Amino acid sequence: METIDTLKIKNHKTRIFKNRDLSIELNCHGNNEYIKVSYPVKYGLFSRLETKNHIFEFNLNHELRHAKSKKKAWIHPSEWLKRTMGNDWIYYSTGGYSGVYEALGEYYLPNLMYPTNSLLGGKPFKENEIDIIVKNWHQIIAQLPDTGLPDPISRWIWAIKQQTPKGLHKKAQKLFDISGSRVTVMPPDARHVDYNIIPLNISDGCLYKCRFCKVKNKKKFSIRSNHNINNQIKHLKQLYDKDLVNFNALFLGEHDALNAPCELILDTVQHAYDAFEFQSSVMKKSFLFIFGSVDSFLNADKILFETLNRLPFQTFINIGLESYDQATLDLLGKPLTPKKVAHAFKKIQAINNTASNIEISCNFVMDETLSNAHYTALMTLVRESVNKTKPKGCIYLSPLKFGSPSRQVLYDFYKLKSLSRFPTFLYLIQRL
Numbered sequence: 001m002e003t004i005d006t007l008k009i010k011n012h013k014t015r016i017f018k019n020r021d022l023s024i025e026l027n028c029h030g031n032n033e034y035i036k037v038s039y040p041v042k043y044g045l046f047s048r049l050e051t052k053n054h055i056f057e058f059n060l061n062h063e064l065r066h067a068k069s070k071k072k073a074w075i076h077p078s079e080w081l082k083r084t085m086g087n088d089w090i091y092y093s094t095g096g097y098s099g100v101y102e103a104l105g106e107y108y109l110p111n112l113m114y115p116t117n118s119l120l121g122g123k124p125f126k127e128n129e130i131d132i133i134v135k136n137w138h139q140i141i142a143q144l145p146d147t148g149l150p151d152p153i154s155r156w157i158w159a160i161k162q163q164t165p166k167g168l169h170k171k172a173q174k175l176f177d178i179s180g181s182r183v184t185v186m187p188p189d190a191r192h193v194d195y196n197i198i199p200l201n202i203s204d205g206c207l208y209k210c211r212f213c214k215v216k217n218k219k220k221f222s223i224r225s226n227h228n229i230n231n232q233i234k235h236l237k238q239l240y241d242k243d244l245v246n247f248n249a250l251f252l253g254e255h256d257a258l259n260a261p262c263e264l265i266l267d268t269v270q271h272a273y274d275a276f277e278f279q280s281s282v283m284k285k286s287f288l289f290i291f292g293s294v295d296s297f298l299n300a301d302k303i304l305f306e307t308l309n310r311l312p313f314q315t316f317i318n319i320g321l322e323s324y325d326q327a328t329l330d331l332l333g334k335p336l337t338p339k340k341v342a343h344a345f346k347k348i349q350a351i352n353n354t355a356s357n358i359e360i361s362c363n364f365v366m367d368e369t370l371s372n373a374h375y376t377a378l379m380t381l382v383r384e385s386v387n388k389t390k391p392k393g394c395i396y397l398s399p400l401k402f403g404s405p406s407r408q409v410l411y412d413f414y415k416l417k418s419l420s421r422f423p424t425f426l427y428l429i430q431r432l
Contacts, residue, residue, distance in 0.1 A: 012045050012060070017153045022144065023050040024153055028057075033284040034193050038094075038107045040078050042066065043194070044246035044282050047156065054133070054140060060242040062159040063168060067137055069129040079108075079124075081133060084195070086182065086432045087172035089113055089134050091124040103413070105394070105425045106191055115403040116429045119410040138165055171239070175432075178235045180204070183253060183432035187289040188396045188425070189316035189361055190251065197251040197289060198240065198276060199432055200232055202268050206255035207293045212322075212332040212365065212400060223260055229268055233275045240276075248278050249287035250313075251432075258292030258317065262304045265290075269311060279312070288313040293320065294336055294344045297360075309355040318396075319344060319362045324377035328370060338377065345381050352393040361394040363427055366416070367401065368408050375416070382420040389421045396427035 012027040030042040042057065046065065049056045057066035068080040075093070082090045094100070095109040103120060111121045124130050133140075138161075146157040176182045179201040190197055205219035237244065250272050257265065269288060273279070278286040288308075292300075297319050308315050323329050324341050348360045364378055382395050397416065399409055417424040 063163045067133050073129045087168050103426050117399040117402050119405050186430050187318040188427045190289050193249040197249045199251045201253040202257050203260050204254050248281040248283040251289045255291050256293045257290050259296035286313045288315040290317045309357045315358045317360045321362045322365050323374050325374045328374040359392050363396045363398050366397045386421050395422045395424040398427035
């Protein structure tokens with residue numbers, strides 16, 4: 001009996017067409033597992049169009065997903081543009097490879113079009129060749145002939161022409177409408193799947209309304225009904241449509257889904273796994289990403305983590321600790337005590353040491369205006385609390401300021417990273 005993966009690939013046979021002006025490859029088979037390498041890797045099933053000056057790649061819904069110029073003015077031949085489900089453009093730069101990997105845990109640096117807390121990167125969207133693609137990609141495609149070609153090629157060109165910028169904008173808005181709002185911040189661990197996630201909200205808001213936070217809303221924390229969750233799953237499946245086969249990662253939102261009842265979390269995760277057919281994805285493994293607060297994490301029953309560990313997911317839970325210093329917590333407006341932070345950090349280590357399919361990461365803030373006491377206390381947790389380096393349980397350091405790259409903060413980060421006994425990276429705030 002053939003495996004599901006084999007059957008899926010057979011349903012999308014590769015077809016190649018070339019003439020003097022263009023090259024088209026339908027149903028390219030990209031890598032089927034997310035990996036970390038210092039050269040461009042494309043994933044899943046997609047189609048590629050190459051003209052004299054450009055390369056465009058499209059998903060199974062005929063929507064543009066990657067693009068680059070072949071002209072000499074393009075910054076680097078290994079760098080490319082990505083269009084997200086939220087209809088944002090991201091420019092992936094190499095940044096010198098090693099420096100980016102040390103800072104982010106990935107070989108490519110996502111350069112975003114909106115303000116964020118990045119300490120790295122330049123201003124690629126001001127480059128002429130990048131600007132041309134962002135603004136004129138559809139005009140370039142619209143000029144392609146769609147007659148006088150083999151029938152499958154002609155129909156495919158016609159189909160990609162129908163996916164206009166206006167239509168893609170509407171589809172992104174529909175994605176936001178399904179859950180009731182845009183995902184304003186994705187968990188940092190979503191980097192492991194290049195942020196290719198399906199967002200499903202089981203709750204709204206968060207327990208805390210911290211003064212420093214720029215990405216969360218002011219909604220009072222509330223639980224979604226089963227009816228609402230089921231409707232989201234139904235409409236998300238319709239929206240992702242044929243390209244659903246390329247997804248294997250679920251983001252359980254919103255900002256503190258861990259505070260939802262244990263039974264709701266587990267039932268939703270299993271329902272989503274079945275409905276989205278992750279077992280049939282062309283991508284290996286399945287991933288689950290969740291945000292949690294200190295209190296929701298401390299209050300979560302042992303049975304939740306034991307059951308999550310048995311589910312067919314590699315689960316990543318991200319907890320915002322922010323500081324182990326009371327004065328800094330007060331400054332941030334975070335209603336916690338160092339005692340609670342220490343308790344949560346200890347529980348994080350216990351789960352990371354025993355649950356093979358769960359990794360719990362945590363966030364701390366950093367800024368040149370914060371006191372030495374904040375950093376001294378941080379070292380107490382990430383260095384002095386353990387006597388050897390740990391392979392899992394990432395520590396993410398999040399710069400407080402948006403749109404203000406700082407050499408001093410970047411220098412401080414590398415110093416803290418060198419002292420930490422945990423994998424330590426910058427938290428680059430990204431939306432979907």
